[in-house]
Amino acid sequence: MLTTPDTIAEGGRTDNDADGPGFGQGGRDAMRWPGGAGLVIEAGTVPDPALSPVEVIADEAALLPEPGQTLRLEPLVEAGAEVAQGAPLARLRQAPQIALTAPMPGRVAALDLAPGRILSQIVLFHEPEAGRHEHVVAANAEGLRAALQGAGVWRLIRRRPFGGMPPPDERPVAIAVMAVDSRPGAPDPLLAISEAGEAFARGLTVLGSLTDGPVLVVLPVGAGIAGMPDLGGRLRRVIAAEGHPHGLAGMQVHTHHPASTTAPVWDIHAEDVAGIGSFVETGLVPAARLVAVGGDGLRAARLVRTQPGAHLGALSRHLLSPGAHRVFSGSFLEGREQAFLGPRDRQVTVLARPPTPAAPRRPHWFLTALGGASRPRPLIPTAALDRSLGGSLPAVPLLRAISAGDAEGAARLGALSLLPEDLALADYVAAAAPPFSAMFTSLLARMAEEAGPA
Amino acid sequence: MRRGLWDRETVALLLIAAVLPMAAAWLWWGGAGAAGRLVWALAVSGAWHLVFMLARAQPPSFAGALAGFAVAVLSPEAGPLQLALGITFGMVLGELVFGGWGRNFLHPAAATAMFLGFGYPTAAWPALVLPVAWAAIPAVLIGVAFGVMPWRTAAGAVLAGAVAVTFGPPGLAPFAAAGAVVLALIVLDPVAGAATSVGRWLHGASYAGFLALFATGWVGVAPVQAAVTAAFLAALAAPLLDEIAIQAWLMQRRRRHG
Numbered sequence: 001m002l003t004t005p006d007t008i009a010e011g012g013r014t015d016n017d018a019d020g021p022g023f024g025q026g027g028r029d030a031m032r033w034p035g036g037a038g039l040v041i042e043a044g045t046v047p048d049p050a051l052s053p054v055e056v057i058a059d060e061a062a063l064l065p066e067p068g069q070t071l072r073l074e075p076l077v078e079a080g081a082e083v084a085q086g087a088p089l090a091r092l093r094q095a096p097q098i099a100l101t102a103p104m105p106g107r108v109a110a111l112d113l114a115p116g117r118i119l120s121q122i123v124l125f126h127e128p129e130a131g132r133h134e135h136v137v138a139a140n141a142e143g144l145r146a147a148l149q150g151a152g153v154w155r156l157i158r159r160r161p162f163g164g165m166p167p168p169d170e171r172p173v174a175i176a177v178m179a180v181d182s183r184p185g186a187p188d189p190l191l192a193i194s195e196a197g198e199a200f201a202r203g204l205t206v207l208g209s210l211t212d213g214p215v216l217v218v219l220p221v222g223a224g225i226a227g228m229p230d231l232g233g234r235l236r237r238v239i240a241a242e243g244h245p246h247g248l249a250g251m252q253v254h255t256h257h258p259a260s261t262t263a264p265v266w267d268i269h270a271e272d273v274a275g276i277g278s279f280v281e282t283g284l285v286p287a288a289r290l291v292a293v294g295g296d297g298l299r300a301a302r303l304v305r306t307q308p309g310a311h312l313g314a315l316s317r318h319l320l321s322p323g324a325h326r327v328f329s330g331s332f333l334e335g336r337e338q339a340f341l342g343p344r345d346r347q348v349t350v351l352a353r354p355p356t357p358a359a360p361r362r363p364h365w366f367l368t369a370l371g372g373a374s375r376p377r378p379l380i381p382t383a384a385l386d387r388s389l390g391g392s393l394p395a396v397p398l399l400r401a402i403s404a405g406d407a408e409g410a411a412r413l414g415a416l417s418l419l420p421e422d423l424a425l426a427d428y429v430a431a432a433a434p435p436f437s438a439m440f441t442s443l444l445a446r447m448a449e450e451a452g453p454a
Numbered sequence: 455m456r457r458g459l460w461d462r463e464t465v466a467l468l469l470i471a472a473v474l475p476m477a478a479a480w481l482w483w484g485g486a487g488a489a490g491r492l493v494w495a496l497a498v499s500g501a502w503h504l505v506f507m508l509a510r511a512q513p514p515s516f517a518g519a520l521a522g523f524a525v526a527v528l529s530p531e532a533g534p535l536q537l538a539l540g541i542t543f544g545m546v547l548g549e550l551v552f553g554g555w556g557r558n559f560l561h562p563a564a565a566t567a568m569f570l571g572f573g574y575p576t577a578a579w580p581a582l583v584l585p586v587a588w589a590a591i592p593a594v595l596i597g598v599a600f601g602v603m604p605w606r607t608a609a610g611a612v613l614a615g616a617v618a619v620t621f622g623p624p625g626l627a628p629f630a631a632a633g634a635v636v637l638a639l640i641v642l643d644p645v646a647g648a649a650t651s652v653g654r655w656l657h658g659a660s661y662a663g664f665l666a667l668f669a670t671g672w673v674g675v676a677p678v679q680a681a682v683t684a685a686f687l688a689a690l691a692a693p694l695l696d697e698i699a700i701q702a703w704l705m706q707r708r709r710r711h712g
Contacts, residue, residue: 258711332456351456369507370514378556380465381644383601384458386651394700396649412704431457 037387038243039425041333043184044296049191053290053303058314061103061307062340063089063122068420068441069164071119073100079111086151086285087133089122095168101152101285104307105130121340134283141209144280148206151285155343156272160250160259161416162448172266174213174257177204179270180220180240182247183331185294187303187346189270190223192290196274198227203277205229207268217270218252241390244333250422251390259417261451269346289346291315295332297325297350310341316350324353334424334437376403377433388426399426402440407447410440420444462556465602465644466516472597473523476638479589480527488526494534495522498541499562506550517555521545524563524639527586528682530570530577540570561646561689563639567682579676587631590638603642606651610658611637618666629669632677633684637661640685648692652699660695661688 065071073090076099077083083106088099106124114120137147148154149168159166166172179189193200207215208231215231218238228235238256240246249267259265268276275286289308294301298319306315312327328335328349329342335349336342379385381396389395393414401409402423420437427435481488499522503514525541532540544566549558570577597603615633619626641647641661648657664684668675 258707369511372511372513374511374513374553378462378554378645380460380462380556381604381649382460382465383605384460394650394703397696397700400649413700428456429458429460431459431461 037391038182038241038246039384039387039429041184041244041425041428043294043331045298045301046185046294047187047292047301047303049188051302053191053305055288056304056306056310056315057104057126058306058310059126060109060311060314060340061106061124061126061309062311063100063103063119063124063309064338064340064343065119066164066343067336068445071100073113073117073119075111075113075117077108077111079108081108082106082127082130083108083124084131084133085287086135088150088152090119093117095149097146097168098149098154098165099152100155101133103309104287105132123340132284132287135279135285137280137283144206144209148276148279151279151283153276153279153285156275157266157268158249158344158419159264159266160253160419161261161264161451162444163419166264166266170264172211172213173259173263174216174253174265175207175211176216176218176238176249176253176257176265176267177207177270177273178218178247178249178252178267179223179225180218180247181269181346182240182242182244183333183347184244185292185301185331185347185349186247187290187292190220190225191303192271192346193225193274196271196277199277199281200225200270200274201227201229201277202280203273203275204231204235206276206280207273208232208234211266214257216252216256218247218249220247243387245388245390245422245425248422250418251392254414254417255390255392258414261416265417269344271346291341291346291348293319293348293350295328295348295350297321297323297352306341308341308343312339312341312348315341315348320350321352324355326351326353333428334421375434376439377431379403379430379432382430384429385426388429389423395426399423399436402436402443403432405439405443407443407450410443411447415440415443416447463516466520466555468600468602469520469597469643470516472593472600472603473520473638475589475592475596476527476586476635477523479583479585483583483585491537492523492526494537495526495541498522498538499525499545502542502545502550506546506554510550512550512554515555518545521549521562521566524561525566527582527639528563528580528636528678529567530574530579530679532570532574532577536570536574536577540566540573543569556645559646559689559693561640561643561685564646564682564686564689568686571679571682579679581676582632582635582678584631587634590634593638594634594642597638597642602644603638604644604647604654606654607642607647607658607661608637610655611641611662612658614659614662615665618662622666623670626666626669629665629677629680632681633662633665636678636681636685640682641688646689646692648696648699650696650699650703652702653692653696656695656699657688657692660691661685664688 072093074093075090076088083102085105086101088101091099106127109123109125111122112120135151155165214234214236216236216238218240245251253265288305291304291306293315299321329338329345331347332349386395398413420441423436423440499518503518506512544562548560548562548565552558594608598605648654664687668680
């Protein structure tokens with residue numbers, strides 16, 4: 001499946017039409033993106049890529065909303081029910097054909113809905129004898145779409161602008177398949193699909209049937225995937241430059257096929273494409289994903305294959321170094337401190353918890369006034385800030401528009417292709433307070449409201 | 455969680471570190487008079503920062519010290535009271551009323567020098583000794599290496615300046631020293647300048663262009679006066695240059711993506 005760089009130009013065409021001249025062909029020393037410099041972020045303890053992933057099935061797993069996502073549900077099971085892996089647990093009220101399914105065979109431990117039947121979490125206990133639910137996948141295009149939605153696989157797809165899963169009948173103008181992930185400590189997507197065989201190619205064919213536009217396969221420098229379908233010339237290979245944030249879908253969508261309110265673009269992780277491929281073949285919902293467990297709070301980092309939504313403690317507990325910890329779902333840039341793996345996360349980051357002072361003394365008001373800037377903190381343009389958005393969009397004007405709440409200006413500068421997670425690096429670099437990503441979340445919500453229902 | 459390095463005060467401290475060679479050269483050749491001016495400028499500038507901290511909850515910034523140094527080096531040699539008045543105008547109206555460093559669009563030292571130049575036309579503009587201008591070179595190199603000064607602005611100014619000196623009318627060379635000092639102290643401030651890549655090239659080039667224009671066409675102008683005025687006008691033009699750069703970028707993207 002993984003091949004040498006020579007195969008890059010085979011089949012499909014390599015898309016090098018972004019800013020500046022193209023790359024030298026292949027090789028580890030391939031030219032970097034001119035003018036598109038990213039950053040190299042120290043990730044701390046990361047898994048040794050030479051060690052093969054360990055199978056870990058956590059005793060608890062949960063179905064969570066994505067950060068900021070509101071999912072109004074109609075539950076199909078009750079607490080205490082035994083469910084097979086892949087069996088529907090709930091369906092969306094607004095789009096009943098879309099179901100959320102069980103990530104593992106087990107018993108429903110808790111079904112927590114916020115007022116308005118908004119999903120907060122559905123927790124399951126592992127019970128292997130519950131088996132796997134087999135979905136019926138029709139061969140025609142509508143049947144395929146319905147099957148993906150009914151099996152909860154639809155959730156693996158994310159749309160831009162505004163994020164979240166796509167509406168049931170949406171046809172995007174392009175789909176970006178992320179076979180690269182530049183977040184510090186992220187597992188290599190090519191490793192995740194290295195044993196997927198033809199499932200990845202089959203998944204690409206399925207994606208090709210969901211759109212009339214191009215399917216962009218975003219690859220790291222110097223890598224290629226053999227055996228990809230041509231999709232009638234619609235499959236395009238895109239090489240992401242090295243460094244963060246070039247391996248984020250937002251930067252690639254912005255550079256190669258910008259999204260707008262009338263022209264949505266989907267993005268999906270390569271491992272999930274392989275999952276779709278195997279789902280179409282077998283009718284079984286993908287049950288495992290490759291997750292990197294890393295961070296400074298661990299004695300050793302490692303790669304695991306575990307169920308989506310796994311309990312983070314089960315993945316990291318026996319690797320912890322002594323002391324108190326904070327466990328994040330996601331990388332330390334955009335991760336959130338929570339108990340379960342988020343629906344899109346493929347990383348667990350464990351950081352040592354700084355000791356809390358015994359009796360926090362209030363400092364003198366003068367010292368507080370010297371330190372605490374009025375919010376939002378002023379934005380100082382530096383080379384680091386320019387690079388934190390990859391250099392392919394005007395970083396400072398865009399961040400200024402976002403922190404001023406200027407929806408029109410932000411949209412003009414490319415915000416519709418981006419999601420809050422794409423600004424996590426800028427938050428980190430500039431120590432922004434409040435974070436740009438938080439300001440962008442509320443700005444996007446307002447823009448989505450103004451744009452009307454998708 | 456974790457946070458990066460490049461917040462406002464880090465950038466301000468790195469900028470101060472970058473201009474230290476200039477400060478050392480300037481104090482060495484300026485003697486006690488220069489030191490007195492610097493202390494006075496820092497005191498007045500600090501007092502206004504304190505006032506805005508107490509009245510507006512606007513925390514002071516090390517960038518205030520940087521602006522104070524620029525004022526001491528570049529402003530006309532008026533009396534201490536006039537200097538205090540000029541700093542008051544430049545600091546308060548150039549920076550502090552907008553919310554402090556990072557939210558301003560004018561450099562407070564440029565505003566101060568312009569105010570003093572117009573308000574007290576008989577006051578002589580300072581004559582810069584050559585070592586200070588030489589020290590501007592490491593200052594710019596340090597700032598650019600740390601990424602706290604925009605390298606595109608510096609490159610645009612140096613390129614346009616070189617073109618003007620080579621192909622322009624004679625008599626521009628004496629302005630190069632003042633031009634270099636003002637470039638390091640005022641034009642390369644990361645906040646009060648252009649913010650896009652193309653805009654920065656244009657900003658630097660327009661600074662050098664204005665300077666060449668004043669050097670040739672403005673009879674009886676002092677080099678520092680011409681350079682500060684050029685920096686001031688270039689900074690006023692910077693938002694326009696940014697907008698031009700963004701429009702060009704949008705046109706290019708429309709052509710590529712429809």
